[in-house]
Amino acid sequence: MSDDEFDDYSAVELWLHDLSIDSATRVAGALMIFIGSLLGAILGVALISADVGEILTGQLDSSDGVADVNGMVNTALEDNTTGGDPVEGVKVSILDSDELEIGHDFTDSGGRFSVEEIPRRASTLLVDHPENVTVRILLIPGDHAQISITLTPGDGLYESDMTGESHLAESVLIGTTIAGLTLLAGLAGMVGGLEAYRGDHYRRTWWLSFFGLWSRGMLFIGPMFILLGMGMTHLARDQFTDHTED
Numbered sequence: 001m002s003d004d005e006f007d008d009y010s011a012v013e014l015w016l017h018d019l020s021i022d023s024a025t026r027v028a029g030a031l032m033i034f035i036g037s038l039l040g041a042i043l044g045v046a047l048i049s050a051d052v053g054e055i056l057t058g059q060l061d062s063s064d065g066v067a068d069v070n071g072m073v074n075t076a077l078e079d080n081t082t083g084g085d086p087v088e089g090v091k092v093s094i095l096d097s098d099e100l101e102i103g104h105d106f107t108d109s110g111g112r113f114s115v116e117e118i119p120r121r122a123s124t125l126l127v128d129h130p131e132n133v134t135v136r137i138l139l140i141p142g143d144h145a146q147i148s149i150t151l152t153p154g155d156g157l158y159e160s161d162m163t164g165e166s167h168l169a170e171s172v173l174i175g176t177t178i179a180g181l182t183l184l185a186g187l188a189g190m191v192g193g194l195e196a197y198r199g200d201h202y203r204r205t206w207w208l209s210f211f212g213l214w215s216r217g218m219l220f221i222g223p224m225f226i227l228l229g230m231g232m233t234h235l236a237r238d239q240f241t242d243h244t245e246d
Contacts, residue, residue: 016235019232019235019236020235020236020237020238020239021236021238021239022236023199023236023239025232025235025236026196026197026199026232026233026236026239026240027197028229028232029196029228029229029230029231029232029233029235029236030193030194030195030196030197030229030233031193031197031229032193032225032226032228032229032232033189033192033193033196033209033212033225033226033229033230033233034189034190034193034194034197034229035193035225036189036212036215036217036221036222036223036224036225036226036229037185037186037187037188037189037190037192037193037209037212037215037217037222037226038186038190038217039186039215039217039218039221039222039225040182040185040186040189040212040214040215040216040217040222041183041186041187041189041190041215041217042186042217043182043186043215043216043217043218043222044179044180044181044182044183044184044185044186044215045183047175047178047179047182047183048176048179048180048183065119065120066117066118066119066120066141067117067118067120067141067142068114068115068116068117068118068141068142069094069103069114069115069118069123069125069139069141069142069147070112070113070114070115070145070146070147071092071112071113071146071147071148071149072086072107072110072111072112072113072146072147072148072149073086073087073090073092073107073111073113073127073149073150073151074086074087074111074148074149074150074151075087075150075151076150076151076152076153085111086107086109086110086111086112087107087111087129087151088107088108088109088111089106089107090106090107090111090113090127090129090151091104091105091106091127091128091129092104092105092106092107092113092115092125092126092127092149093115093125093126093127093128094115094118094123094124094125094126094141095123095124095125095126096119096121096123096124097121097122097123099124102118102119102123103115103116103117103118118141119141120140120141120142121140121141122138122139122140122163123138123139123140123141124136124137124138124139125137125139125147125149127149127151129151131153131154132151132152132153132154133151133152133153133154133155133156133157133158134156134157134158135149135150135151135158135160136157136158136159136160137149137159137160137161137162138159138160138161138162138163139162139163140162140163143162143163144162147162181214182214182215182216183215185211185212185213185214185215186212186215186217188208188211188212189208189209189211189212189213189215189226190212191208192204192205192206192207192208192209192210192211192212193209193212193229195208196209196229196233199239199240199241200240200241200242201240201241201242202233202237202240202242202243203242205233205240206230206233206234209226209229209230209233210230212226213226213227
């Protein structure tokens with residue numbers, strides 16, 4: 001480009017042109033892509049560590065293999081206008097396989113209860129309240145975030161088996177898959193940063209950096225770094241060997 005061709009350029013256009021031919025622009029873009037993707041890779045490692053180390057081992061609430069049993073006790077619905085109210089002062093007991101009580105709690109004014117530090121093995125939740133049907137629920141403590149219990153007036157026994165209703169396996173699979181994809185996206189972005197530094201393959205750099213955006217390092221900080229780096233490498237695209245040859 002001759003000096004005469006610069007006469008019609010504005011100050012901003014001249015500044016952008018200077019940046020596009022300066023190798024420091026490409027290197028800075030490569031560094032930003034690499035750092036943003038590194039944050040995402042670190043997030044992926046942290047997610048995998050949490051999923052595998054805490055969930056797959058079954059130690060959801062502590063290293064001792066115990067969990068809390070939380071829930072709420074309400075009255076039964078009688079019609080569209082009455083019932084469904086929280087019940088205070090109801091005793092909720094947890095029994096082991098020998099029908100021995102290993103923990104209990106009384107519901108508060110909101111009908112909520114929390115029986116703490118129950119061993120994570122097959123147990124029975126028992127609610128035996130006067131003038132109401134007795135409720136027995138088989139469960140594994142920690143498999144359910146909240147357990148809803150309905151007090152129905154009358155005699156008799158209501159039994160339920162919740163030991164097979166846990167969706168922890170599906171949750172672990174989804175969480176581990178997301179963590180793995182996050183790590184792979186971060187690694188792809190890091191490779192994209194190295195490609196930008198080498199300056200050989202522009203399209204490969206762009207696509208690898210694009211995948212790196214999905215690593216979500218520190219929520220928006222990592223993607224912001226990657227986007228800025230992609231903008232700088234795009235500005236310096238003529239410095240890439242294959243782009244110049246085209």
